[in-house]
Amino acid sequence: MQFHFDESSPLYQQIASQLEEMIFTGGFDEGDKVPSTTQLSQQLHINPATVLKGMNQLVDKGLIEKRRGLGMFVMKGAQQKIMEQRKEDFYNDYVKTLLLEAHKLGITKQHLQDLIERGEQDGKINS
């Protein structure tokens, strides 16, 4: 398990998003126990309050849950939830921007579909 922090956003958010990534990629499977606040803060030398704040974000999103006396566990359907969220983000971050830029450049819908085809072909050649 490898964390990497920078100054881009508050530390608790970075903890939350990196744990989320680990859940999404299967580093922690559904039903798995995730490291405790105690473990994480001792290992990463991060203030326990900060780690807890990050973990609570995942609790609020319904990705992990606390089981009394046992610790924190990845909830059933967590990966699916992250996937749905990311698809929504994909639409907002990429598709909307793509259409906006295409419109500015006068690229028609048909032309756009051709470009997607072309991109797929290129992808095949490269892979």
Place this chain on the structure above:
Amino acid sequence: MEKLTVNKLTKKYGQKVILDNLSFQLAPAKIYGLLGRNGAGKSTLLNLITNRVLSTSGEIKIGSHNINDDDHELGKMYLMSEVDMYTKRTTIKRMMELADEAYEHFDFKNAEQMLTDFKLDQNEIFTNLSTGQRTAAKLVVALNVNADYILLDEPVLGLDANHRELFYKELIKAFQNKPRTFVLSTHLIEEIQQLVEHVIIINDHQIIEDADVESLLKKAYAISGPAKDVDTYTDGLNVLYTETMGSIKTTYVFDGLDEQRVIPDRVKIDHYDLQHLFIYLTNGDEQHD
């Protein structure tokens, strides 16, 4: 546990002002950073809080009790000071016993484990140790003493990187096993940025910042791009420092960024860290471009 309140605290030596009218609070079970440049008065402040030095004016209270000469209140605080106060021939074992006699319930078991980790023998004589070993021995006492407020003056002095890591881990362990308030007075800001929840910055004998790390960093923006665009964008903001490389200017701001401000195309906005914020806030007259 009750709050520790410092109210209008001033310390003068003759006409010389060391600390000028300081007011702040330390909350129970929280890790603080006390930052200031050399000679800012950090050690004096820690000595005042623990009644080792008397104030010129002002008061220090735990809950509603003044700590002045009140042994019961003073027993809630422990200061690991920069100055070594142990007599010749004092062994590490004796240091731990002294802490147990004064504060009771010293955690000998954990202390012995820490000594092993720091590669120290409890029969060694304190004054025979190297600077780093002395710091380690003092830390073993400080992290296992039974007090609500543990003040650590220069807790990593002379410690190598491995032992600093060990200390940070032990500190969190001590905090989690028994939540207490720790105050770290150190110059290694980069290393404690993630460790402390709140910082108090002293500059020119006064407190210039008393805030959570997260809220401070939220206002620390580095804005870079073509000088003209950067200047337009940062107009009216609290600018701490600027640097120029060729035609590219970087302006370090400590302020909230108004959502209404239009970000010019070629202007980039990043955050910078606590150490740089500290440097820019306390550089004073030394700033030059």
